[in-house]
Amino acid sequence: NFMLTQPHSVSESPGKTVTISCTRSSGSIASNYVQWYQQRPGSAPTTVIYEDNQRPSGVPDRFSGSIDSSSNSASLTISGLKTEDEADYYCQSYDSSNRGVFGGGTKLTVL
Amino acid sequence: QLQLQESGPGLVKPSETLSLTCTVSGGSISSSSYYWGWIRQPPGKGLEWIGSIYYSGSTYYNPSLKSRVTISVDTSKNQFSLKLSSVTAADTAVYYCARDIEWANWFDPWGQGTLVTVSS
Numbered sequence: 134n135f136m137l138t139q140p141h142s143v144s145e146s147p148g149k150t151v152t153i154s155c156t157r158s159s160g161s162i163a164s165n166y167v168q169w170y171q172q173r174p175g176s177a178p179t180t181v182i183y184e185d186n187q188r189p190s191g192v193p194d195r196f197s198g199s200i201d202s203s204s205n206s207a208s209l210t211i212s213g214l215k216t217e218d219e220a221d222y223y224c225q226s227y228d229s230s231n232r233g234v235f236g237g238g239t240k241l242t243v244l
Numbered sequence: 245q246l247q248l249q250e251s252g253p254g255l256v257k258p259s260e261t262l263s264l265t266c267t268v269s270g271g272s273i274s275s276s277s278y279y280w281g282w283i284r285q286p287p288g289k290g291l292e293w294i295g296s297i298y299y300s301g302s303t304y305y306n307p308s309l310k311s312r313v314t315i316s317v318d319t320s321k322n323q324f325s326l327k328l329s330s331v332t333a334a335d336t337a338v339y340y341c342a343r344d345i346e347w348a349n350w351f352d353p354w355g356q357g358t359l360v361t362v363s364s
Contacts, residue, residue, distance in 0.1 A: 134307065165349070166348045166349065166350065168348070168349075168350050168351070170291075170351075176356075177340055177354040177355065177356055177357050178291065178340075178351075178354055179352075179353075179354070180350070180351075180352045183345075183348060183350045183352070184348050184350070189352070223290065223291055225291075225349075225350075225351070226349070227349035230307065231293070231304075231306065231307060232279070232281070232293060232296050232304045232344065232349050233281065233283065233293025233296070233306070233344075233349065233351065234293070235283075235290060235291040235292065235293065236290070237290045238290045238291070
């Protein structure tokens with residue numbers, strides 16, 4: 134089994150760019166797709182990135198995803214921050230024995 | 245538009261079995277390439293995948309919960325269900341059902357979630 138490690142919290146000002154990392158403890162980050170979910174208080178998670186770097190329809194192109202094999206990590210980047218982006222963000226991946234491994238979540242504050 | 249809705253008791257006693265059902269509307273649970281999954285979130289904490297099922301009945305379970313979990317599917321009702329046995333206070337959580345997209349292990353969309361409290 135592997136773990137996905139995210140920073141507990143990040144903060145940035147409106148209009149700026151923020152990047153949230155997600156580091157895989159074992160196995161290659163490139164071996165299995167990474168998804169990113171946004172969760173606002175009291176709501177269910179929704180997808181902002183799937184298959185490492187794909188955006189569902191309706192998600193603004195301010196959201197982008199990438200993977201870095203050298204650091205064995207995935208990243209979610211949000212540019213042009215808006216107050217409405219304030220939420221918890223979770224990365225998720227899998228392996229042959231575990232279909233759903235989630236990171237611990239990152240609280241994004243836009244101040 | 246595909247929608248999922250969880251239902252079941254909001255309060256379960258310790259040592260008993262938690263039972264929830266997820267009703268799928270706007271699409272068929274028998275669609276190929278899709279599993280159907282359960283994920284939970286304890287209050288104030290992160291997400292934990294519980295397990296997923298294919299319409300044929302094939303299942304995958306989180307190794308940490310496998311001994312207590314049973315997921316089943318009823319294609320005639322377009323529903324799938326979760327049973328978690330021998331619950332303790334640590335099983336108190338919001339339980340979500342979601343479509344589990346097979347080729348990417350991507351959970352989308354999610355139901356609104358239902359809070360299950362384990363307490364005597």
